[in-house]
Amino acid sequence: MAAQDFNFLLATDSYKITHYKQYPPNVSKVYSYFECRHKKGAQFNEVVFFGLQYLLKRYIAGCVVTEEKIQEAKVFYQMHFKQKVFDEEGWRKLLERYDGRLPIRIKAVPEGRIIPRGNVLFTVENTDPDFYWLTNYIETMLVQMWYPITVATISREFKKILAKHLKATSGSLEGLEFKLHDFGYRGVSSQESAALGGAAHLVNFCSTDTVAGLLMAQRYYNCPMAGFSIPAAEHSTIISWGRSREKEAYEYLLDQFPTGPMAVVSDSYDIFKACKQIWGDKLKERVMERSEDSMLVIRPDSGDPTETLLGVIKILEECFSCSVNSVGYKVLPSYLRIIQGDGIDLCSVEKILKKLSDEGWSAENVFFGCGSALLQKLNRDTLNCAFKCSYVETNGKGMDVYKQPVTDPSKGSKRGRLSLRRNSDGLIETVERGVGKPEEDMLVTVFENGTILQEYSLDEIRKNARLWEEDLSLSQHNQDHPTSLEIHQKHIMNGVH
Numbered sequence: 436m437a438a439q440d441f442n443f444l445l446a447t448d449s450y451k452i453t454h455y456k457q458y459p460p461n462v463s464k465v466y467s468y469f470e471c472r473h474k475k476g477a478q479f480n481e482v483v484f485f486g487l488q489y490l491l492k493r494y495i496a497g498c499v500v501t502e503e504k505i506q507e508a509k510v511f512y513q514m515h516f517k518q519k520v521f522d523e524e525g526w527r528k529l530l531e532r533y534d535g536r537l538p539i540r541i542k543a544v545p546e547g548r549i550i551p552r553g554n555v556l557f558t559v560e561n562t563d564p565d566f567y568w569l570t571n572y573i574e575t576m577l578v579q580m581w582y583p584i585t586v587a588t589i590s591r592e593f594k595k596i597l598a599k600h601l602k603a604t605s606g607s608l609e610g611l612e613f614k615l616h617d618f619g620y621r622g623v624s625s626q627e628s629a630a631l632g633g634a635a636h637l638v639n640f641c642s643t644d645t646v647a648g649l650l651m652a653q654r655y656y657n658c659p660m661a662g663f664s665i666p667a668a669e670h671s672t673i674i675s676w677g678r679s680r681e682k683e684a685y686e687y688l689l690d691q692f693p694t695g696p697m698a699v700v701s702d703s704y705d706i707f708k709a710c711k712q713i714w715g716d717k718l719k720e721r722v723m724e725r726s727e728d729s730m731l732v733i734r735p736d737s738g739d740p741t742e743t744l745l746g747v748i749k750i751l752e753e754c755f756s757c758s759v760n761s762v763g764y765k766v767l768p769s770y771l772r773i774i775q776g777d778g779i780d781l782c783s784v785e786k787i788l789k790k791l792s793d794e795g796w797s798a799e800n801v802f803f804g805c806g807s808a809l810l811q812k813l814n815r816d817t818l819n820c821a822f823k824c825s826y827v828e829t830n831g832k833g834m835d836v837y838k839q840p841v842t843d844p845s846k847g848s849k850r851g852r853l854s855l856r857r858n859s860d861g862l863i864e865t866v867e868r869g870v871g872k873p874e875e876d877m878l879v880t881v882f883e884n885g886t887i888l889q890e891y892s893l894d895e896i897r898k899n900a901r902l903w904e905e906d907l908s909l910s911q912h913n914q915d916h917p918t919s920l921e922i923h924q925k926h927i928m929n930g931v932h
Contacts, residue, residue: 444508455568463564464828473553486583500535536885547899581820586635619810658893667698715754727769764797776804
């Protein structure tokens with residue numbers, strides 16, 4: 436049920452208030468769709484569909500139109516436009532006929548599904564001919580799907596890189612779902628961004644400090660606890676002891692958290708001296724007393740990520756030694772690991788892991804934290820998300836419609852009613868012009884006339900978004916790699932959800 440304090444009538448771009456006056460006379464149906472357009476040379480060739488269920492529950496389901504909200508919108512738009520353009524009569528008719536529920540139908544890809552770019556992800560149409568203008572009125576809100584889709588997609592690209600290196604340097608994918616920790620809460624623009632982005636990351640991983648994302652998964656995706664964290668130090672808890680008492684600060688943390696994993700930021704003054712002289716000497720015995728279940732995770736937080744991490748791991752090898760795993764790569768003692776959370780993005784993770792493997796180190800030794808590159812350094816054009824009308828009915832006659840700008844062919848839109856299917860070659864494709872077979876359509880009716888008809892749990896979504904064997908062999912970011920669109924007899928990887 437949508438929030439009662441939210442006025443749906445005010446949740447659109449200003450110019451859409453006037454569009455009911457602009458459609459052809461006697462139009463009775465407007466049908467539109469959402470996609471992530473494909474562009475040659477694009478960074479990502481496939482997307483993770485996620486977030487629609489939240490938007491429907493939070494803003495669209497149930498009674499969203501009341502007389503009070505109509506009056507509020509009437510006054511607001513009169514002040515805003517300085518003329519009478521608000522369709523008070525239309526909204527009151529909707530209130531009286533449907534008790535304030537929206538007469539629209541939304542069909543969508545199941546959440547978590549991996550879909551090649553350039554395909555329809557969801558469609559929207561009015562179910563009552565009097566409310567043809569409603570379909571694109573809600574475009575503004577629905578296009579905000581770009582954010583959770585983009586975060587879930589980037590998070591999964593991180594997972595591909597991590598899985599590839601973990602498999603190659605350890606022989607398994609054990610612990611993969613904890614390899615990338617969400618550090619992004621403070622770096623996003625709002626609480627809602629943190630919730631949406633944080634939950635989108637949790638489609639692929641179980642490691643986070645973004646509480647808002649956990650709450651969203653709990654409240655909107657039926658997951659009691661979607662992610663986990665450990666006690667960890669920040670600079671204030673270290674420097675408050677003073678520079679001369681850095682060793683005492685670390686020792687105090689060992690006392691405070693004798694069991695369970697613990698992370699300690701160790702670069703407040705000199706990360707290399709901290710690792711060699713404090714962790715690796717003065718507190719060495721205390722560190723060695725800990726077990727795999729109570730590992731100490733050392734966190735560098737400045738400098739060149741690759742060079743700093745490599746310097747740290749070499750010092751820890753000198754102080755604590757290492758072993759060689761079954762595939763010939765070096766591993767620190769099980770009570771000792773490193774987390775790199777500064778300067779992390781898709782490129783730097785690949786660079787760090789490659790450098791580590793080149794130097795003979797397993798990816799088992801490191802965890803990563805990511806903030807702005809995961810939740811904030813992205814926009815609607817990252818995946819070229821767009822919402823376009825493709826079909827209308829006027830005077831009882833249907834017509835396929837489209838845009839085809841001569842100045843940018845990539846912005847051409849699809850035509851007619853759409854369906855999504857897997858063809859005889861196993862390729863996912865969009866069928867245009869209303870010729871698709873209903874029994875083949877991958878789009879599911881999730882919303883109709885104010886009611887949510889299909890819900891997904893986070894567990895189901897995670898299963899849909901699992902990695903496959905072929906994901907580990909693809910080039911970084913799936914940049915126009917032909918097999919990424921052609922492989923369909925996939926094998927589920929072990930160790931991931």
